[in-house]
Amino acid sequence: MAAIQEREATSRPYPLRSRKYSELPTFTCMKGKDQFDCMQLIADKKADLIQLDPGMGYTGGQYYNLMPIMAEKYTTGPVSGNDGLTYKAVAVVKRSNSKVQNIDQLAGTKACFPGVGQAAGWVYPMSTLMESGKMPVTECNVPVKSAASFFGSLCAPDGLARYYNPFGNNPATICQNCAGDRHTMCTVNDPYAGYHGAFDCMHKGAGDVAFLRDITVLQATSNSSSGLRPEDYKLLCTDGTTASVTSSDTCNWGIISSNIIVTSEVRVMSFRTDYKQLLELLSYDFGVGGQSTDIFELFSSSKYNDNDLMFSDETKQLVDVGERNNYFTWVGAEHRRRLLVLNMCPEPQARWCVISKHEMQKCEDMIMALAAKNLKPDLNCIMGLSVRDCMEKIRVGDADLITLDAADVYVAGKYYNLIPIAAEDYSGYDTATYFAVAISRRTESYMTLFNLKNRRSCHSGVMTAAGWIIPVDKLIETGQIQIRGCNSYYHLGQFFSKSCVPGVLDSDYNTKGTNPINLCESCASGGQDRCLRNDEELYFGNSGAFRCLVEYGGDVAFAKHTTVRENTGSRNQAQWARNRRSDDYELLCTDGTRKDIDEWANCNLGEIPSNAIVTADFKTAEQRAIYWTLINYAQQFFASDSNPDFPMFASMLNHKDLMFQDSTVRLVAIKEKKQNYRDYLGASFIRAMERNDEIDCITSSANQVALVSVKQTTLVVCLVYLLASCLR
Incomplete structure (x- = not known):
């Protein structure tokens, strides 16, 4: 700044078409902690300029919305085959x-x-x-x-x-x-x-x-x-x-392209023009061959016993970047290719299995978001017909990953040889669990957990932990339902007058076609979407079960303990949830009392392991680590629900919990020694699932068929081979 003032005080001529320093922005200096801090200061409009090597310039453009306006030139005059840039x-x-x-x-x-x-x-x-x-x-x-x-x-x-x-x-x-x-x-x-x-x-x-x-x-x-x-x-x-x-x-x-001086892309054109003219004037006066180098040498650091301070010491002048005025074009195709090489990965892709068109849409958005950050392996999306179909696709190697409810983790582990590698955390305190609760309207204060017979019920889904396994287990435990003939569906259909249990008529759970139709009568979607075990059914999932209650499709909703808070107080902008107040609802406790929705710690049906991301057990430890690294990097960039590029843990209106639960704060890795369904789910939940298996002979036998199908195929092949040998 002192050098500029001294230069301004002299009568030395200015270059043609240049303005005086007094007509340009005042040059001041601001100290940042490091280059990243300076980039952030520029992005926040607290600073304006910094010189960056093109590698860091690419980072500044990609993550801080910076653009090059001037470049260092390392030669003076024409040099054959070298533009100095x-x-x-x-x-x-x-x-x-x-x-x-x-x-x-x-x-x-x-x-x-x-x-x-x-x-x-x-x-x-x-x-x-x-x-x-x-x-x-x-x-x-x-x-x-x-x-x-x-x-x-x-x-x-x-x-x-x-x-x-x-x-x-x-x-x-x-x-x-x-x-x-x-x-x-x-x-x-x-x-x-x-x-x-x-x-x-x-x-x-x-x-x-x-x-x-x-x-x-x-x-x-x-x-x-x-x-x-x-x-x-x-x-x-x-x-x-x-x-x-x-x-x-x-x-x-x-x-490599020369170093650049960058500013924020959001700066108006007139400001950027002023910055360029200021830098050109500084280069003219204080650069190599400048008329004021006796006052100050812009491209020399020897006076300060250091090197490359503010600019590279070999710089001869600063020049306009011209049409190469963004980080992408300045570094060039070869530099961009090398950045992709840095993210080389032994695993070419991670294939995520989705079960609805809305999940596919979010998954495709996630592909674009991760690709923009150059994250590897490449994410791919595979459409499955159902959760069980996705389990089968992963088991045979046609897909790699899916997020599953705890009850589905049990099925996936026991019958499809899948293992959990990461869990959803809903609190941020390493508590990868949640609670199943029964929710009712506050105005119906006469209702308790012990007088639900002949009432209407809303469930997050058939064979889901909070929506089926735990509440059915609790109704049996309290003696309200007695299962005979291995058919829990029949007895639930007899107990409730009508319900919405998404998926209860799907072939995976209705293997003999005898499940009661009234378990789908409270569902909301029409046509082929009605009562499906995915978000095509409007009452599917925890938020869907609560919506069923809100819209008087049922008198009680079985869901996760965070569900009411997630969908009241303007947290959910969908029309059905607008203006909903959390204090209009209460929880039904196992002791027959009712409590405020925030007292779920003392009024719940049971604790459940969080939803988990699973893969096939034949995946190597290295492959599992690669999947986790990709997921972990993804959440570093996109965990915030307010991220304008891609909110990883948020979904669209009327279709909640796509790919992940919307209440997820972060994902946590599951230690390798616990990457099996029994250790992850724990003894208590396993017992609840095994009790369900004992009373649900229909579904259990269907799972056993899935488990042995491959072995039976192998046995047939072997028998045919032996028979052929005998005939010889």
């Missing part, structure tokens, strides 16, 4: 280092990076090693872990930053070679951060190889008083050879 990525070692003679000897060595995310110092070398197969993929979407496994130890500044370490489990070895104190260690302020810092890291023996820009070694050795000579270093070429540090034209790991 590129530089090269190189790998540098000491000639005296016998451990590393070529690129094939990098495994297990100590490495120095200028910073995670930097183009020449991270994106290009990492993508080269991964694409060539020299560096195996340790964990999808986490190249930092691949680097940590490949190299012996590293200094990779920002490798522990939240952006590159969202789960906080990146290995400490990525910072082992850094030199900072407890405040600067492994950050952009570490002595070994930046391209010159990475060179020092290698030169001083903290690392065997440094990944740099082509100019870095020549700059570091240009001062004769340092005692460093360019001939003491060599470049590692990607073809397995080596070359002198002056041979980067033929020995490099990629050509």
Whole structure:
């Protein structure tokens, strides 16, 4: 700022068509914690400009809505075949280092990076090693872990930053070679951060190889008083050879667009024009060959005993980016391709099984959202005819994942060999459980859990935990229903005058076609959608069961304990839920009393394990880890219900709980040793399911048929083979 004021006070001429500094925005400086903080400040309109390497510029454009307006140019005047708007990525070692003679000897060595995310110092070398197969993929979407496994130890500044370490489990070895104190260690302020810092890291023996820009070694050795000579270093070429540090034209790991100055895309055009003119004027006055370099040198950091402060020291002038005025076009196709390489994944896709057109729509939206974040493996959506059909598709390998109700987890584990790998958490406190409750209207205060006979009931679905298993179990336990002849459906149809039990007439649960029709008479959808066990039936699911109660389809609703709160107090904007008050409803308790809907901890029918994401038991531990990493990254970006791009735990009006329960706060991984249905569900819920199996001989026998069908097929084949042998 002082240099500008001094320049303004002189009578030196301004360049043609330029405005004076007094006519342009006032130049001030703001200190951010790091580059990400500065990007956020610009996105929040608290700052305006920052210079970024193209790797970080891509990040700024993709996640902070930043755009390039000016670029560093590294040549003056015309240079044959070089517009001055590129530089090269190189790998540098000491000639005296016998451990590393070529690129094939990098495994297990100590490495120095200028910073995670930097183009020449991270994106290009990492993508080269991964694409060539020299560096195996340790964990999808986490190249930092691949680097940590490949190299012996590293200094990779920002490798522990939240952006590159969202789960906080990146290995400490990525910072082992850094030199900072407890405040600067492994950050952009570490002595070994930046391209010159990475060179020092290698030169001083903290690392065997440094990944740099082509100019870095020549700059570091240009001062004769340092005692460093360019001939003491060599470049590692990607073809397995080596070359002198002056041979980067033929020995490099990629050509990269120059660094850029970015601003927010939401800044109006007039502001961006002012910023450009200010930067052009600064470059003209204080850049190489400028008329005011006696006052201040814009592209030199030597006065401050550092390198590349605000701009790269090799910059000759700042130029307009022209038509390449967005991060996508500035970095170019090759850089974008390499970013995809960084997210290489051994598992090509994760196929999610959905059971309705609305779930398919949300799943397809999720595909687009994850693809926009370059998350791997690619998500794909498979349409199943029903939950049981999806279980079968996963069992035979035609699909990979689905979220299931606890009762379905039991069926999936016992009869389809599926295992849970992640659970929904509805509180955020690692409590992967919820409570089944019975809900009634406050005005019907005479109703209790013990006088429900001949009343109307609303259930989230047949064979769902909160909507069927637990309430039926409780009615039997209290002696209100006595099951005879292995047919709980018949006796429920006799107990309630009519009900909505979505799915009760589906062939999976109505194997003999004898289930009572009155168990579907309270349902709301018409035609073929009526009483289906998916969201095509308007009264399906927990919110659907509550809607059934709200619209007087029933006198009691069996659902999850959060259901009333989710659909009252303007939390659900669907027309049926508008203006609904939570205090219009009460819970029916097992002691015959009634309580407020928020007293579910002391007034419930039973505790139930959360819904879980399941996959096939033949999936390897690595495949299961890949699925979880994808899901976990997805929720890091999209868990918020207010996310305008894609709310992972929210659904559309009138169709709730698509793919996940809308009440989900987050997903939590299930430890590998508990990735089986019995350990996940626990003894208490297993007992409830086994009691249901004992009284429900029809469904149980149907499941047994599904379980042995493959074995029977194999037996027939074997018998045919033996018979053929005998005939010979």
